Amino acid sequence: MKLKRLAVSILALGLAGPVLANQSDKVFGWVEEGSIQPEGISVKIKLDTGAKTSSMDAKDLERFSKDGDKWVRFNVELEDTDTGKMKSMKVERKIVRNIKVRGAGGAESRPVVMMSMCIGDQVYKEQFSLKNRSKMNYPVLIGRSTIKDLGLVDVSKTFTSEPNCKK
Numbered sequence: 001m002k003l004k005r006l007a008v009s010i011l012a013l014g015l016a017g018p019v020l021a022n023q024s025d026k027v028f029g030w031v032e033e034g035s036i037q038p039e040g041i042s043v044k045i046k047l048d049t050g051a052k053t054s055s056m057d058a059k060d061l062e063r064f065s066k067d068g069d070k071w072v073r074f075n076v077e078l079e080d081t082d083t084g085k086m087k088s089m090k091v092e093r094k095i096v097r098n099i100k101v102r103g104a105g106g107a108e109s110r111p112v113v114m115m116s117m118c119i120g121d122q123v124y125k126e127q128f129s130l131k132n133r134s135k136m137n138y139p140v141l142i143g144r145s146t147i148k149d150l151g152l153v154d155v156s157k158t159f160t161s162e163p164n165c166k167k
Helices: 002-021 146-149
Strands: 027-035 040-049 054-058 059-066 071-080 084-103 106-121 120-133 140-143 150-160
Touching: 040 071, 054 071, 054 106, 059 084, 084 120, 106 140, 106 146, 120 146, 140 146, 146 150
Parallel strands: 027 150, 040 140, 054 120
Antiparallel strands: 027 040, 027 106, 054 140, 059 071, 071 084, 084 106, 106 120
């Protein structure tokens, strides 16, 4: 049994080498601090390997048309982790696509928009689905589509780095 485990470990290391070489050397925890850009609002984010698309707390969603395209207007109300104060901003973004999310309460359609988030020392422009997450512990989830560009996630760690993106 030990020999089999050793063989599996060696095989795993052999396959992981090329994959890790393309990733950042940084290791992130399952909860980090990020900063919504360009506003610079610091917020707790959860790196969620179970979600493909990232998600952000958005209230008062209002869909509308602008220049023939579908847009959404929403409020982002988050506690700024730097100051401890609630920050509120009105945001308008073009809808990139809609996704259907299935959960215990049934299925729902959510708009997906492009947002920029500073994590570590990089700004990631990624797709975020919008949902009122006020009853959730973390207002922002970072999904696999973004995590693949971050690097490794160590689920035993939290807050390994502060957002430090140049303005």
